[in-house]
Amino acid sequence: MTLKTTGKVLAVLSLSTLTACMSTSSGPYLKSSMSEGVGPLEVRAPYANYVNYYGYVDASVKPEGKYKGKDTYYLYAWVPAAVDEIGISMQSPVESKPTEKDFVHNNFAPGMEKDKAKFFDTYIVFDRMNIIDSSKIAQGGKVLQPLGYNDDTRELPANPSGSYYNSLLRQTTNLSNPTESLVRGVYRISFTSFRSQVEGSFEATIGTNIPGVKIAASLEELHKLVNTGNL
């Protein structure tokens, strides 16, 4: 009887330890291509660092380009050192409130999160630009290589209509191919939608294993963030 009870207590203890471990390893939806844990507990490992950008697109935000004929908007990221991998996700509408360390567009206001009426089906494209000198960000540049794109992922929550239309991609460096190596420099995230108009709140997240990545909606803003520390 005593032994049985002890057994039960142990089972409950190990279950709660397991639950604790699993909740610790959740965190951001965007995970790296590396895995942690063993066997059935194996899960994708998080990145060491995350940066978030909160924005809201309405008629006052003009598209900056076209991607396959669709109006497209840009975000720019400064990556201050070579990285092994970059993960990018975008979801709409925004789920949570921005914190102090997040980058927030002027159009984004508290209360826009979880808006069931205004959101869009995200599609992201990730390009490397030819800007590697941080002092020359404001001078502009051009896209050097397209690195990847994604339309839909099941790794992010479904949108309010229940569809898994949010986007996530992971790009790993290839040191033997200079065009695919993730060097220090400026990268561009283009976003558009192929199933709807781009209207509503969005949250873009970049995960890397280095600190100091910054995101802005223009190269001028990125220049200020990187070179003066504020906008």
Ligand SMILES: [Ca+2]
């Ligand atoms: Ca999508």
